[in-house]
Amino acid sequence: MIRKISEDFNSKRKTVIILSVSSDIGKDLGKRFLRDGINLIGTYRKFGQMDDLDKNAKCRLLKCDISQKKSVNNFLQQFKKLNLKWDILLSCVGDLLPLNSFFECNFESWNASMQVNSIDQLRVVHGLYPFRNTEGAKVVFFAGGGVNNTVVDASAYTAAKIMLIKMCEFLDTENKDVSFFSIGPGFLKTKIHKQVYQGKNVSRKKIIETENYLKTKKGIKMAYLYESLKWLCQQPKEAVGGRNFSLKGDPFKGKKRNLLVQELVKDQNMYKLRRYKNDFLV
Numbered sequence: 001m002i003r004k005i006s007e008d009f010n011s012k013r014k015t016v017i018i019l020s021v022s023s024d025i026g027k028d029l030g031k032r033f034l035r036d037g038i039n040l041i042g043t044y045r046k047f048g049q050m051d052d053l054d055k056n057a058k059c060r061l062l063k064c065d066i067s068q069k070k071s072v073n074n075f076l077q078q079f080k081k082l083n084l085k086w087d088i089l090l091s092c093v094g095d096l097l098p099l100n101s102f103f104e105c106n107f108e109s110w111n112a113s114m115q116v117n118s119i120d121q122l123r124v125v126h127g128l129y130p131f132r133n134t135e136g137a138k139v140v141f142f143a144g145g146g147v148n149n150t151v152v153d154a155s156a157y158t159a160a161k162i163m164l165i166k167m168c169e170f171l172d173t174e175n176k177d178v179s180f181f182s183i184g185p186g187f188l189k190t191k192i193h194k195q196v197y198q199g200k201n202v203s204r205k206k207i208i209e210t211e212n213y214l215k216t217k218k219g220i221k222m223a224y225l226y227e228s229l230k231w232l233c234q235q236p237k238e239a240v241g242g243r244n245f246s247l248k249g250d251p252f253k254g255k256k257r258n259l260l261v262q263e264l265v266k267d268q269n270m271y272k273l274r275r276y277k278n279d280f281l282v
Helices: 024-035 069-082 107-131 155-174 191-198 204-215 222-233 256-266
Strands: 015-019 039-044 059-063 088-091 137-142 178-184 244-246
Touching: 015 024, 015 107, 024 039, 024 222, 039 069, 059 069, 069 107, 088 107, 107 155, 137 155, 137 222, 155 178, 178 222, 191 204
Parallel strands: 015 039, 015 088, 039 059, 088 137, 137 178, 178 244
Antiparallel strands: none
């Protein structure tokens, strides 16, 4: 059900869709987009606390459980009725569980995590694709961790995110009017980390590691995430398309980011999944 109708919501502004706007990251980014005068379509699975997003005239909150085909189809029908073209499609969907080694996982739980962290998100992107703004639309996934190392006891979450990273490359190659890329956000202090305490038989090491992160003052700030995301969305397709960016490791501040764009355009393999040391003895 569309929660709110207002004449203030119109097609003259840019439109951003945030899948899982009910997540901590989704809510924060949603509020920032709204402050910048952008239309926001946000999906939620359970309505919960929306920090007054539901009261904003430039916002629509639509129910969508991406793991349920019927729910996805209902959402797509509701979006179609809005008669809008989206400019940015951002997925904030993520489920850390199960947090166990592969052979200690219930396989169905492991498989469900793989689905929701990758394929289910792609189903929604597939359905929304016809409603894109064909002049420079962007599709952005969050896909951090595991690209250069192994995240212990998180194989479902990590492998699913790596799939999204590779799918960005496929989709970006196949579609000339849309840029697809992913962002590794680094460690953000959000409620998703509470899943460490909700999982069954989570190792003490994983719990201590999470607690240490939550206690530290280090980590990525939401404001930096938003400014970096906006900057990336302003870049040409040849610089961002098919790439996996890292908020922790990449230069998104100052003059270095202009050099980054130049290097990305020059090297089409940069920031993409590739075998390490491909040039050994060449």
